[in-house]
Amino acid sequence: MTDARYERSRAAVFEAVCSVLVAEGFSGMSVDRLAAESGISRSTIYRNWPDMGALACEVFDELLHRDPIPMGSDPSAALHGYIADYARRLNNPTYTAVMVALIEGAARDEAFAEVHRRAFSQTSGRAAAIVRQAQQQGLIDSTRDIQQCVEDLMAPFLYRRLVTQVRITRVQVDDLHTELLERWA
Amino acid sequence: MTDARYERSRAAVFEAVCSVLVAEGFSGMSVDRLAAESGISRSTIYRNWPDMGALACEVFDELLHRDPIPMGSDPSAALHGYIADYARRLNNPTYTAVMVALIEGAARDEAFAEVHRRAFSQTSGRAAAIVRQAQQQGLIDSTRDIQQCVEDLMAPFLYRRLVTQVRITRVQVDDLHTELLERWA
Numbered sequence: 001m002t003d004a005r006y007e008r009s010r011a012a013v014f015e016a017v018c019s020v021l022v023a024e025g026f027s028g029m030s031v032d033r034l035a036a037e038s039g040i041s042r043s044t045i046y047r048n049w050p051d052m053g054a055l056a057c058e059v060f061d062e063l064l065h066r067d068p069i070p071m072g073s074d075p076s077a078a079l080h081g082y083i084a085d086y087a088r089r090l091n092n093p094t095y096t097a098v099m100v101a102l103i104e105g106a107a108r109d110e111a112f113a114e115v116h117r118r119a120f121s122q123t124s125g126r127a128a129a130i131v132r133q134a135q136q137q138g139l140i141d142s143t144r145d146i147q148q149c150v151e152d153l154m155a156p157f158l159y160r161r162l163v164t165q166v167r168i169t170r171v172q173v174d175d176l177h178t179e180l181l182e183r184w185a
Numbered sequence: 186m187t188d189a190r191y192e193r194s195r196a197a198v199f200e201a202v203c204s205v206l207v208a209e210g211f212s213g214m215s216v217d218r219l220a221a222e223s224g225i226s227r228s229t230i231y232r233n234w235p236d237m238g239a240l241a242c243e244v245f246d247e248l249l250h251r252d253p254i255p256m257g258s259d260p261s262a263a264l265h266g267y268i269a270d271y272a273r274r275l276n277n278p279t280y281t282a283v284m285v286a287l288i289e290g291a292a293r294d295e296a297f298a299e300v301h302r303r304a305f306s307q308t309s310g311r312a313a314a315i316v317r318q319a320q321q322q323g324l325i326d327s328t329r330d331i332q333q334c335v336e337d338l339m340a341p342f343l344y345r346r347l348v349t350q351v352r353i354t355r356v357q358v359d360d361l362h363t364e365l366l367e368r369w370a
Contacts, residue, residue: 155344
């Protein structure tokens with residue numbers, strides 16, 4: 001298969017994975033289902049993505065890193081941008097469905113757990129970089145534990161989307177930004 | 186079936202639901218699987234729990250309300266007790282597995298979503314009562330939004346268990362209690 005054909009197949013299969021995960025969760029994922037949904041042949045899917053768990057993880061990885069926002073040098077604006085971007089991702093039903101599938105799989109399957117850890121350590125890696133920059137520039141107390149700050153940043157919206165299941169609003173983004181900077185000063 | 190026999194069947198089936206959810210998630214739940222796991226006949230399971238989603242929800246409801254801690258009249262101790270109890274529940278792999286199954290199902294299935302909302306509004310109902318009592322006794326600023334306090338209380342440990350997947354320690358319970366009371370004063 002040429003690179004261009006591979007990329008077209010990959011895009012179609014990834015799209016199909018997202019649809020199936022939103023509609024039925026990970027248990028709905030099978031080569032047959034993805035072939036029907038994507039129009040890509042079963043043999044191509046088997047050859048390139050034999051493992052449904054690994055495929056779900058690959059899609060999640062891509063969703064997580066799609067359209068990264070540039071960080072900028074003003075630490076308050078960088079933090080606001082990060083929170084707004086995180087809210088935007090969580091408000092996307094595909095992102096949330098894939099994330100829940102990954103959390104669910106991670107509890108049972110070591111391969112899922114590994115991608116889950118890697119995916120979230122990358123996400124929190126970006127958040128940690130923003131916190132560190134803000135500490136260096138005196139916006140955040142430099143004795144604050146960075147991992148704790150990352151948790152303070154990520155936990156509220158995750159809870160809101162998974163538990164209370166409401167969309168995150170622009171006002172809530174602004175409020176969290178203000179509240180964290182006060183708390184971390 | 187006598188009440189006593191029903192209760193024995195119910196206990197065995199509920200136990201089986203927990204095992205299957207921990208081992209395979211909701212997609213592993215079927216009448217056949219539960220019959221094999223519990224030793225209860227397929228016909229008894231069909232008659233009493235025809236709907237796997239409703240059954241998973243019933244089990245979750247029970248887990249959520251098992252061994253409730255008495256609230257007490259000292260608001261700081263009540264808050265600490267609540268946080269410690271929440272950490273204990275989240276540290277239980279069965280509880281977490283059932284919770285994730287419920288979150289996963291709620292995204293797609295209206296019956297799941299309904300039980301999910303009810304389950305979490307009951308949990309947050311207890312938390313809200315503790316916050317309200319603490320406000321009345323002057324421990325928490327009375328202008329604080331109660332639902333926001335509930336989110337502040339529930340979100341960090343949920344994130345820790347689902348995302349970083351580490352056990353919650355006694356020290357973290359104490360730290361969250363101290364941190365929240367400072368923030369809410």
